[in-house]
Amino acid sequence: MALNEDLKREVGSIFSDRWGYRDGRIVPETKNVGEGNEGVRIEATILYADLSDSTELVDTYEDWRAAEIYKAFLRCCAKVIRSEGGEIRSYDGDRVMGLFLGDSKNTSAVRTALKINYAVKKIIQPAYNAQYPSKPIPIRHCVGVDTSPVMAVRAGIRGSNDIAWIGRAANHAAKLTSLPHTYASRITAAVYVQLKDNEKLGGPQRKPMWEKVNWTPMDNAEIYRSSWTWKV
Template sequence: MALQDDLTQEVTGIFGAAWSSRDGLVVPSDTSVTLGNDAVKIAATVLYADLADSTILVDNFRPAFAAEVYKSFLHCASKIIKAEGGAITAFDGDRVMAVFIGDSKNTSAVRAALKINTARIHIIQPAINRQYNTSFVMNHVCGVDTSSLFVAKTGVRGSNDLVWVGRAANYAAKLAALDHSFPTWITGDVYEMLAKEAKFAGGGSGENMWEPRTWTAMNGLRIYRSTYKWTAI
C-alpha cells in the first residue's frame, strides 16, 4: 500500500471510530492507554517548569556548559516534583511537564514550583558560580493551571506518547513562557484552591505571596504571579 493510501486510511479511521473513555483515579501511563480511540479522563493540575533564555545560553556558551545547566535544572525540578507527589509526563528540551491529582493537587503543584525557585537560587546558581567565572545567570518560569484532561495516545507503534488534551496543559505551558522576572505564574482557579501555606508567607500567617494580573492574551483571565521561594526544600 502506498504511503498516501495508508495515511488516508488511518486518518479516516481516527475521525470515524467511536471513542472509549473512562474516568481515571491515577495519572495515566504509557501502558494504560492504547493507540486506538482510547482515553482516560482525569481532574488534574499541570505544572510546566521551563528554563528561560535557553537560546541565549546555547548561542553564547560552550555546549558542555549549556548541557550542565539543562541537566542541573531538570534534575532539581524533577526530584522536587516527585517529592511533592507529581507525576512527570514529558520532557521537551529545556522544560518538564508534570501532572498532580488528588485533593491537594493545586497546593502540591504550587509548592513544587516555589521549591524549584528555591533550588535555582540557593543550589544551582551558587554551584555555577563556584565552578565557573561566568556572567551566566539562570532564570526560569513555572506555570500552573488546573482543569479536566482527556488523555490519549498519539503517534505510531514503537514511537508514541500520551497527549494531554485540556486547558490545564495548554495554559500551564503558556504561563511558563511569561516574564521570568516572576518565576511562578498560576491561574485564578489554582489560586482559589491553595492552602494558606502556599498563599501567604510565613507558613500561612504573613503577607500574600501572589500578585493578581489580567492575562489580556487569554481573554482577560485572572492570573497570579510571584517572586517568592519556599523556605526549605
C-alpha cells in the first residue's frame, strides 16, 4: 500500500501545484529545470529522423547486422544535426530528435533533413552494399520537421528523469515520420513559409524541391514533402 499512497500523493501534487514558467533563449539542460511544476518556454523547430522498417529489420536479420545499420543511421543523423547548429535532445531506439533555435532555425532544420537523405542514399546505403553485396537490405528513413512554441519540463522520478518537450512541434514532427518512406522529408506549412528560395528550389534549373499535400489524418493540414537531397 505504500506505493499506492505515494502515487496518489505525487499525482495529486502534479495536478494541484501552481506552475512556474520562464522564457528560454538556449536549449535547457535537465539540471536547469526543476522537478516540480516548472517549465521553460522556447520558440523551437524540432526535427525527428526515424529509420523505416526497423521492426522488419530486427525480426528478419541478425542482431549485429541490424545494430550496424542503426549505428550508421544515428551517427550520420547526429553529425548532420550538429553541423547545422542543432542540439540533439533524445535517442529513442531507431530515431533521433534534433532541436533548433534562433532566427535561422527553420532553414537549418530543413537543410538537415535533406542532408540526412543524402547521407542515407549516398553514404550509408553504398557502404552497406559494398560490405555485404550478397545480403541486400534497402535502408530507408523518414524525417519530420515542425516549428512552434514548446515547453521543456522535467519528467520521471528523482535519479531517473529527463526533459520532456510539450508542444505541437514535438508531437507533429514525430508523427510525420510515421508517413510512408516514399518521401524522405516532410515539413509543416509553418516551417515552409519561413524558408528562403535556397531551401525551396534546387538544381541548375531551380526546380521546386517540395510538393504541397494535405495530411489527411490531421484534419487535412497542409504539409510539404520532398525526395531531394542536399550534399553533405
